[in-house]
Amino acid sequence: MILLDRVTKTYGKDLSPAVDRVSLFIEPREFVILVGTSGAGKSTLLKLLTREEKPTSGKIVVGGIDYDTLKDSSIPMLRRKIGVVYQDFKLLPQRTVFENIAFALEIAGMTRHEIKNTVPKVIELVGLTGKEKQFPHQLAGGERQRVAIARAVVRQPKILIADEPTGNLDPKHSWDIIRLLEKINKYGTTVLLTTHNADIVNKLKRRVITLDHGKITSDQAEGSYRQ
C-alpha cells in the first residue's frame, strides 16, 4: 500500500537530511504507528506521502501511484485518495459540521443526492449525530477531531494518515479518537498514526516504527514506545 525506497529529503545543502535513506513497506489494512522525538523526521515523512514535499532522492509509491511520474495537475486526485487528519484539526471555521464533511465530497464533484446519503452515515460512524449544524468553535476538541476524521474517511480512502491526532486532547478523548481509528482500520483502511503518547503506543500493541535523526532505528511488529 505504501512503499518507500531509500527516500531522502534534504532542505538545505549544508543541513543534515530530515529524512535519510528511509525504506519502508506498509501492507494494505495495516495499522502502523510512527514514533520519534520532535525533529526526528516524522512530519517530513508524512509531507512526502501527501506530496507537500518532493523527495531529494528515492522512490515513493502509494496505492499504486508512482510519485516520480505524478504530474502536478494530478496531485489533487492523489490527495483525494489519502485521508489526512492533523493535530490542529484544520476545519473550515465558517462551515458547519455537515458542510465541513460535505466539502470533501463537493470538491470531488459528487452530487447533492450522494452527499445527502453519505455524510450522515459518516457522522454516525464518528458519533456526532445531532451536531450536524454546529460550527467548529461550538465543539470540544475531541469532537472537532471527530469531524476532521469524518472528513478524511468520507471518501473512503485506502489510506488514513493521522499526524498527532491526539496532541491537543486529554487522555479520555485521546482514547476515543484512537478507538475510532481502530474501527476505521477494521473496515479495511490502512492507518498511519504518529504520536508522542507512550501510553497509547504501549497499549495498542501494533507495528511501531521509530524514527531518529531521519533514520528508522527500529521497526517492531508489536512494538512499544522507546525514547
Add this chain to the structure above:
Amino acid sequence: MIARKKVDSKTISQQKKSRRKLLTFYRIIKYGVDNFIRNSWLSVAATAVMTVTLLIVFVVFASRIILIDTVSELSNNVSMSIYLKTETTDKVGEDLVLEAAKLSSVRSVTYCSASCARDKFAQTNKDDLDALSALNNATNAFPATLSIIVVDINDTTQLEDFVKNNAMVLENISAEHTPSFAGERKLAIQTIGRAVNFIQQLGVAIGSVFVVISSLIIFNTIRMAIFNRREEIQMMKLIGADKSFIRGPFLVEAIIYGLIAAIIATGLGVWGLFSSSATLASYDISVNSTVGLANSYWPLLIVAMVVVGSIVGVVSSLLATRRYLKI
C-alpha cells in the same frame, strides 16, 4: 449492437462530466456568496474600501469632463479679431465671413460693422460716463470687425496666412489696427491655450495616480483578507481541492464587493453631482453636459463601475491567492 452501446456510454460519461462541471461552477458561486455573508465584517470593510476607490474614480472622471467642458467653453469665448476699414460695407463683410468660414481651423465667424462695433462699445461702457462722452464727441472711427473663434487657439497659422494672402482681406483690412492674434494679444491667447492643455494633462495624471493608489489599497485589503484565511486555503489543497475550486469563491467574493461598491459609489457620485450642480454652475463651471450624461447613461455608468471594481478585485484576489496555492 456493442458499438452502439459504446457510443451510448461515451455520451453518457460526457454528459456526466459536463453536469459535474456545472455543479462545480454552481458550488464555487455558492461558496463565494456564503463566504461573503459569513465573513460579514471583512466583507463590509472590503466593500467600503472599494466604494471609496470607485467614488474616487467617479470624481476624477466627472471632474475631468467638467474641466474639459469649462475649458472649451472658455476657449470658445476667446475670439480673434481681424479689423477692417471703417467704411467696409455689409456685403463685403458677409463675403469675408463666407471666405473665412471655409478655413478648416475656424469654428465660427461673425461680422460686426463699424456702427455695430460702436454700439457694442457703448453697451460695454454704459456706466463709464467719460468713455460715453468721448464716444459722442468722436467721429465714427471704429473699425468693422471679423470675430473668429478657432478650433484650437494654439493653431492660428492658417488664419495668419489668410490675412496675409487673401486678396479680399488685403483690400479691406484696417491699416491702424493689426489683427488681435498677430499683436500683443496673440501672446495672451497662446498662454491661455497652453494653460488649457496643461490643466487637461494634469487632470489625467492626477486621476491615474489616484486610481493606482486606490487599486493598491484594494489589493492590500484583499491580500489581508486572504492572509487571514491562508490556513483554510492550505487545508483545502491538502484534502485535494483543485486550484480553481479554491480560488473561485475568492473571485466570486471580489465580484460581489465590486457589484455592491459600484452601486453605492455610483449612487453617491451621481447624487453629489446633482446636488452640487447649482452651486458649481454659479461659479461659471460647465456642469450641464456632465449632469446630462449622468442622467441618461447611469445604467451604463453602474455597469462600467461594476466592471472596474470587479477587475481590480479579481486581479487582487488572483495575485493574493497565488502564493498560498503552491503546495
